[in-house]
Amino acid sequence: MNFAMWRKALQVIPRISKEEWDELDIISRWLIATRAAVLVMTFLSAAFAGIFAYRAGAFELLPWLLVTLGLLLAHATNNLLNDYTDFNRGVDQDNYYRAQYGPQPLVHGLLNKKQLLTYAAVTGVLASACGVALIFLRGGLTLPLMAMGAFFVLFYTWPLKYIALGEIAVLIVWGPLMIGGGYYAISGVWDWNVVIAGLPYALGVTGVIFGKHIDKYEVDKAKKIHTLPVLLGEKLARYTMVSMLILQYIAAIYLIVTGFFTPVLLLIALALPALFEIWPMFKKPKPAEKPADYPDVWPNYFVAGAFVHNRRFGVWFLLALIVDTILKHFIL
Numbered sequence: 001m002n003f004a005m006w007r008k009a010l011q012v013i014p015r016i017s018k019e020e021w022d023e024l025d026i027i028s029r030w031l032i033a034t035r036a037a038v039l040v041m042t043f044l045s046a047a048f049a050g051i052f053a054y055r056a057g058a059f060e061l062l063p064w065l066l067v068t069l070g071l072l073l074a075h076a077t078n079n080l081l082n083d084y085t086d087f088n089r090g091v092d093q094d095n096y097y098r099a100q101y102g103p104q105p106l107v108h109g110l111l112n113k114k115q116l117l118t119y120a121a122v123t124g125v126l127a128s129a130c131g132v133a134l135i136f137l138r139g140g141l142t143l144p145l146m147a148m149g150a151f152f153v154l155f156y157t158w159p160l161k162y163i164a165l166g167e168i169a170v171l172i173v174w175g176p177l178m179i180g181g182g183y184y185a186i187s188g189v190w191d192w193n194v195v196i197a198g199l200p201y202a203l204g205v206t207g208v209i210f211g212k213h214i215d216k217y218e219v220d221k222a223k224k225i226h227t228l229p230v231l232l233g234e235k236l237a238r239y240t241m242v243s244m245l246i247l248q249y250i251a252a253i254y255l256i257v258t259g260f261f262t263p264v265l266l267l268i269a270l271a272l273p274a275l276f277e278i279w280p281m282f283k284k285p286k287p288a289e290k291p292a293d294y295p296d297v298w299p300n301y302f303v304a305g306a307f308v309h310n311r312r313f314g315v316w317f318l319l320a321l322i323v324d325t326i327l328k329h330f331i332l
Contacts, residue, residue: 004027009036012297016103021110033083033105033119034076038307038308042075043068044314045174048201049182051321052194055328056131058187063137065180070130080120084113085157101140114274124153135184141190149173167228172256175202177228197255201247201267201317204310207244211302215286238282241302245275246312262327267320271313278305 002025008014021029030036046068051261053059087106105111111119131146152160160166179198184190212269213220213227214237214289221230229237252268255261290298297304 001025001124004117006031010040011037013037013103015296018109021103021127022185026258027162030076030112030119030123032103033080033111033116034123035079036076038208039072039075040311041174041208041314042071042178044148044201044318045198045205046071046177046182047318048198048321049179049186049194051318051325052179052183052191052197053186055325056187056191057187062187063134063186064182066130066134066137067185070127070134071178072301073127073130074149074153077120077124077127079158080116081154082157084116084120088113089158094324099103138185138188140184140188141181142185145177145184149181152177161227162225164226164231165230167206167210167213171202171206174205175199178202193260200251200255201314203244203251204306204313207241207248208306208310210237210244210304211239211304212300213300215300217286234285238285241306242279242282245306245309252317261320263326264324264327265317265320267323268313269314270308271316274309274312278309281305282294 005014005028007026013035014032016032023034046064049067052058053064059162066299068125074113080246081227083104087104098150099205103110105116105187106113108129119149128150131142135142135146139318152169156166156169160169176195179202180190180192180195183194214234216225216227217229217234229240232240243263251271252261254264256263282305286301295304300307
């Protein structure tokens with residue numbers, strides 16, 4: 001068991017050779033193939049759903065564990081199918097963006113098609129098993145919510161991403177579905193206030209995928225992949241992305257003003273230094289070449305900045321929710 005690689009794969013998408021891959025254990029391979037470093041965004045959404053359920057006095061551990069594991073496995077399945085679909089359509093070949101920032105299992109010969117589909121099938125079956133268990137435990141809206149999630153897992157890469165619906169799908173999945181739907185599966189209650197309360201974080205995740213699509217703007221445009229940035233144009237896409245990051249804070253302030261959260265949620269202001277740090281990046285297009293002293297994540301640029309901010313915002317949002325919950329239950 002290569003625990004050091006597990007930890008690394010959960011932090012970054014490691015660049016490895018076929019020889020190094022062959023020496024890895026199955027868990028390390030799965031973590032790398034599924035791009036496990038980005039699964040933290042899904043874990044945080046599940047955590048928010050659990051905290052909202054606890055605030056409402058309706059938290060149950062088993063449903064929360066099933067929600068969390070199911071969502072993580074569903075996201076991992078989507079990443080595997082994303083790589084398979086784009087490779088099969090010829091998108092990820094010829095040194096395309098995806099093959100530059102980390103190992104694409106099929107492009108780099110780490111897995112063949114049958115092996116990758118086996119990874120996806122096993123991961124997808126485990127995710128489905130969590131969903132089926134929740135259907136038996138909770139019933140009600142759980143089945144249609146699971147069906148919606150399955151739709152986005154299967155069809156995000158194609159056709160949704162190709163017709164400028166990928167970014168909207170991400171906003172729906174990480175907000176209403178993961179947080180609102182997760183809350184329902186845990187508590188048995190659908191609450192639109194919870195859906196709205198999850199929007200600050202969902203906007204951040206959407207900003208990450210938006211940044212990735214801006215980074216790929218030229219190659220996606222050439223390959224006729226009509227992401228939303230391709231339709232908007234590079235400059236307007238940058239402004240739209242910045243607006244989404246700012247809207248995270250505005251949405252949080254709205255939730256304080258309406259009384260859903262206490263002012264302790266203002267702890268998210270501690271994420272502002274990360275926003276100010278990446279702010280200059282969005283004033284001009286992505287550089288043609290890797291800037292001097294830039295971290296080893298190139299060609300990730302806007303997406304890297306958005307990911308750093310989202311992780312910082314997510315952590316402070318999570319801590320603020322925990323403190324807010326403690327205040328509501330034990331002090332106020």
